[in-house]
Amino acid sequence: MAAEAKTEPIATRQAYGAALVELGEAHEEVVALDADLAVSTQSIKFGKRFPERFFNCGAAEANMMSMACGLAATGKVPYCSTFAIFAAGRAYDQVRLGIAHNELKVRIGASHGGVSLGEDGASHQMIEDIALMRAMPRMQVVVPADYNQAYRAVIDSFEANDEPMYLRLGRPATPIVYKEIPETLAGGVDVLREGKDITLIATGHMVWRAVEAAESLEREDGVEAEVLNVSVLKPIQSGPVLESVSKTGVAVTAEEHRVVGGLADAVRQVAAEQHPVPIFAVGMGDEFGVSGTAEACMEHFGLTASGIADRAREALLLKPIVSRPPLFGPEWT
Amino acid sequence: MTANLAPVSHLRPVPDPQPPSRKGAGEPARPSVAELERWATLLRIDCVRMLAVAKSGHLDSSLSAADIVAALYYRVLRHDPAAPEWPDRDRFVLCKGHAAPIQYAALAHLGYFPLEDLMGLRQIGAQLQGHPDMNRTSGVEVSTGSLGQGLSMCLGICLALRLDGLAETAQVFGVLSDGDCQEGQTWEAATAAAHFGITNLTAVVDYNHLQTDGTTEEVMDTGDVRAKFEAFGWDAVEIHGHDMAAVVEALERSRALDRPAAIVCQTTKGKGVSAMEGRFGFHGKPPSPELAAEALAELEARLERQTGSLGAGAREAGADPADALETGADDPDSDPPE
Numbered sequence: 001m002a003a004e005a006k007t008e009p010i011a012t013r014q015a016y017g018a019a020l021v022e023l024g025e026a027h028e029e030v031v032a033l034d035a036d037l038a039v040s041t042q043s044i045k046f047g048k049r050f051p052e053r054f055f056n057c058g059a060a061e062a063n064m065m066s067m068a069c070g071l072a073a074t075g076k077v078p079y080c081s082t083f084a085i086f087a088a089g090r091a092y093d094q095v096r097l098g099i100a101h102n103e104l105k106v107r108i109g110a111s112h113g114g115v116s117l118g119e120d121g122a123s124h125q126m127i128e129d130i131a132l133m134r135a136m137p138r139m140q141v142v143v144p145a146d147y148n149q150a151y152r153a154v155i156d157s158f159e160a161n162d163e164p165m166y167l168r169l170g171r172p173a174t175p176i177v178y179k180e181i182p183e184t185l186a187g188g189v190d191v192l193r194e195g196k197d198i199t200l201i202a203t204g205h206m207v208w209r210a211v212e213a214a215e216s217l218e219r220e221d222g223v224e225a226e227v228l229n230v231s232v233l234k235p236i237q238s239g240p241v242l243e244s245v246s247k248t249g250v251a252v253t254a255e256e257h258r259v260v261g262g263l264a265d266a267v268r269q270v271a272a273e274q275h276p277v278p279i280f281a282v283g284m285g286d287e288f289g290v291s292g293t294a295e296a297c298m299e300h301f302g303l304t305a306s307g308i309a310d311r312a313r314e315a316l317l318l319k320p321i322v323s324r325p326p327l328f329g330p331e332w333t
Numbered sequence: 334m335t336a337n338l339a340p341v342s343h344l345r346p347v348p349d350p351q352p353p354s355r356k357g358a359g360e361p362a363r364p365s366v367a368e369l370e371r372w373a374t375l376l377r378i379d380c381v382r383m384l385a386v387a388k389s390g391h392l393d394s395s396l397s398a399a400d401i402v403a404a405l406y407y408r409v410l411r412h413d414p415a416a417p418e419w420p421d422r423d424r425f426v427l428c429k430g431h432a433a434p435i436q437y438a439a440l441a442h443l444g445y446f447p448l449e450d451l452m453g454l455r456q457i458g459a460q461l462q463g464h465p466d467m468n469r470t471s472g473v474e475v476s477t478g479s480l481g482q483g484l485s486m487c488l489g490i491c492l493a494l495r496l497d498g499l500a501e502t503a504q505v506f507g508v509l510s511d512g513d514c515q516e517g518q519t520w521e522a523a524t525a526a527a528h529f530g531i532t533n534l535t536a537v538v539d540y541n542h543l544q545t546d547g548t549t550e551e552v553m554d555t556g557d558v559r560a561k562f563e564a565f566g567w568d569a570v571e572i573h574g575h576d577m578a579a580v581v582e583a584l585e586r587s588r589a590l591d592r593p594a595a596i597v598c599q600t601t602k603g604k605g606v607s608a609m610e611g612r613f614g615f616h617g618k619p620p621s622p623e624l625a626a627e628a629l630a631e632l633e634a635r636l637e638r639q640t641g642s643l644g645a646g647a648r649e650a651g652a653d654p655a656d657a658l659e660t661g662a663d664d665p666d667s668d669p670p671e
Contacts, residue, residue: 031496055492055529063521066482070489073467073475076496078489094518097479098486102467 003155005148005181009173012150012204013111016169017042019154020079020109024050027158033068033080035061041081041111041169061086062094068106069098077158081109083117084168088129095164100138105162109154113143113168114256115284115301116205118294125289125297131261133166134234141234142185143168145207148178149185149231156185168204170256172294175208177229188232189240195224198312198319199244199251203230203263205298206254206282212305213254217312225312230263238270245271250319251279252311256303259283280315282308344382344625346441346448349375351640353407353443364408366577371639372442373403373577377605378632379438379451385625387454390463393603393615395435397541398508400575401598405506405537406439409584414444417471421502424474424490428483429510429539430464431617437461437470445472481516483507484536488522491531500533504588509538511549514558520565526593527566535587536562536595539574541602545616562595574598605632 003022023030024046031053038044038056047054057064061082068078080087087095087110099106115125133141140163144150150169157165177192192207193214202210207229214225226244230236245251251271255263264281271277284301291297298304351371353364364372380395406412410423427436434454441448446460453459460469464478475486487507494503513519526534538558546552555561562569568590572579580598587594602616603609606628609620620628 031492053496057521057525058528060518060521060525062481062518063485063488063525066485066518066522067489067492067525069475069482070486070491071493072489073486074490074493074497076493093479094482094485097476098482102476 003151003181005179007176007179009175010147011170011173012144012147013040013042013169013171015144015147015150016081016109016111016154016167017045019151020046021049022155023158024053027077029075029077030158031055031071031076031078033057033064033078035059035064035082035086037082037111040083040171041109043079043081043109046079061091065091065094066098069094069102069104072099072104072106073102077105077107079107079109081111083124084110084113084126084129085124088126088132088166092132095139096136099164100136103138104164106164107157108166109169110166111169112171114170114205115289115297115303116170116172116256116294118171118297119291121291122288127256127284127289128258128261129166129168130233130255130257130263131265134261134266138164139234140165140232141168142166142188142232143204144231145204145229146174146177148176148181152182153185153231160185170205174205177208177211185231187237187240188230189237190229190231191226191240191244192229193225193227195226195248197223197225197248198316199226199228199248200254200308200312201228201230201241201251201263201267202254202308203233205256206303206308209303209305210254210308213308213312216305216309221313223312223316230267233263233266236266236270238274241267241270242275245277245279246275249277250315251277252282252308252315253279254282254303254308256298257283259285278315278318280311282311344385346379346382346451348448349442351643366581367639367643369403369407369581370400370577371636371643372407373399374605374632374636374639375442376403376435376438378629378636379441380434381606381620381625381628381632383434383437383451383454384619385622386452387456388619389455390434390619391431391617392434392620393543393609394429394510394541395432396604396606396609397574397600397602398429398432398435398539399605400577400580401508401537401539402435402439404577404580404584406443408581410506411503414472417445420497421499423503424487424505426474426483426487426490426505426507427465427477428487428507428513429480430477430483432508432510432539433461433463433465436465436473440470440472446470480510480512481518483513484509484519484522485525487534487536488526488529488531491526491534492529494533504533504535506535506537506584509536511538511540511542511555512544514538514555515553520561523562523565523567531593532591534593535584536567536593537584538595538597539600540597541600543602543611543613543616547613559595559597562597566592567595568592569595569597571597571599574600575604605635607631
């Protein structure tokens with residue numbers, strides 16, 4: 001039943017629904033819960049195929065997360081889906097005590113992450129969920145880059161391990177980065193493009209934009225940028241990150257999320273401890289989202305290929321200074 | 334550790350000289366009301382001991398639930414301490430996780446873990462956490478302690494049991510507090526339990542009318558909780574929560590219903606220790622050494638009385654549970670409803 005890889009732009013949440021059906025067919029213990037957003041999150045596909053194993057909890061996310069705890073404690077493997085704002089925000093304490101603290105095999109399919117949710121605006125645009133879930137003990141955080149990787153992430157979530165997992169998915173159709181459904185997420189960091197001058201490290205919807213940025217840097221500036229896709233933000237695989245930044249000496253991170261607590265902090269933490277290099281960030285500052293189409297929102301906050309490229313140019317300008325800061329010492333006196 | 338215990342060795346739990354007789358794995362025990370009342374006293378005594386040693390915890394909240402917990406663990410629940418993961422077992426969830434000592438006392442006396450472990454409550458390195466922890470303590474189904482989440486967890490367990498074809502066999506009992514009834518999530522769960530057609534869920538509300546900041550009526554009056562559950566589509570009854578015969582009857586009745594069942598138990602916080610009963614200001618505070626000594630003297634005297642009359646009663650009456658439920662009403666320690 002090899003699933004078919006997509007070639008045209010399609011939302012990562014579509015992969016969630018499709019992969020969930022495959023998991024349901026293979027494993028009787030898989031159950032799905034949703035909170036009146038089953039069409040949006042695509043868990044409806046599972047619900048139609050396995051109605052007896054699907055629980056629509058209505059607009060009551062706290063109840064849903066604690067129900068998942070009870071189901072998992074009794075041998076089921078629950079997949080809970082709703083918007084990221086409710087999964088990580090409204091039901092934080094329920095996820096924390098019932099799922100993470102209990103170390104239960106529950107998968108949270110958090111759709112509509114980031115500002116690309118679009119028109120609904122700030123109330124629904126979750127831009128701090130990665131930070132919340134990274135901070136939560138025992139919780140794994142996975143953010144796939146495209147449909148094909150998202151499909152693998154959901155399938156692997158059943159077999160890879162038994163720890164709690166938060167999967168961030170997106171609303172808009174997103175260009176394909178992986179031509180095939182990858183065989184594995186591996187360690188969660190993939191080198192998509194090699195280069196020696198600067199490292200662009202991206203996650204989720206920013207990955208394809210980082211690839212575009214690298215292409216424009218090569219075309220317009222003759223800069224060879226390396227591009228890394230970080231799909232597992234926690235636990236982050238430090239090896240490939242360190243290998244790349246030690247080669248290039250400077251990096252730019254890109255995420256559709258607050259730069260506090262998200263990819264930027266995860267990468268900076270790794271580098272600061274093991275190979276300090278300057279790391280610049282593209283992401284959301286100290287502000288909430290706004291209404292607009294998905295793409296307009298991304299542009300409004302500079303979450304674009306040109307936004308990444310511009311930040312890379314700044315970083316490259318500063319690289320000779322910040323990468324080799326003048327040392328305090330005898331030569332200065 | 335042993336050195337630390339020396340000054341408080343008189344607080345060390347002692348094995349029950351009259352433990353429940355068990356017919357076999359999972360077979361329900363059918364003790365009389367008088368026996369259950371005696372065990373409730375035994376569990377209360379250990380709560381006082383544990384809290385006096387730990388110098389931390391919620392004593393009065395544990396005492397108010399003692400009769401409910403004794404009725405469940407010693408009579409109503411189908412469980413097997415030798416096989417805590419037995420799939421067909423009834424589930425006990427202490428939604429009011431802060432009353433953990435009363436559950437720990439029952440689990441220890443029934444053999445889920447050594448009695449000695451009760452002495453480690455709330456101490457670094459010990460298995461007994463401040464609130465129940467499923468990954469540390471045998472017999473704890475899910476971790477609780479954040480009010481409002483327990484009933485939803487019970488509901489999840491019910492749905493899993495239904496998928497496993499065990500809905501007719503295994504009943505899920507959640508013990509809630511009045512604080513749980515103030516949390517909105519409890520009512521999300523109440524709505525969903527009715528919606529999903531759950532038939533094996535019993536919510537037992539230990540309604541003791543006192544919370545951290547005052548009486549429930551002062552802090553947040555929840556109104557008629559029984560009527561609320563009924564309005565949510567539940568079978569709902571209200572009983573005197575220290576009338577052991579009534580508690581047992583309501584719990585056993587709840588098994589056979591075609592709807593989720595709520596039993597609102599009117600209880601007294603600190604029940605069994607006169608100095609604490611119904612008095613504000615003890616929530617979350619351990620007893621002083623003086624209060625602990627006073628409480629133990631009162632409870633141990635009651636235990637002796639109950640043990641004595643039980644010996645006499647057992648010679649007269651047979652072990653028929655129906656008769657036993659009748660005779661329990663005459664027990665001088667079973668106060669009539671207020």
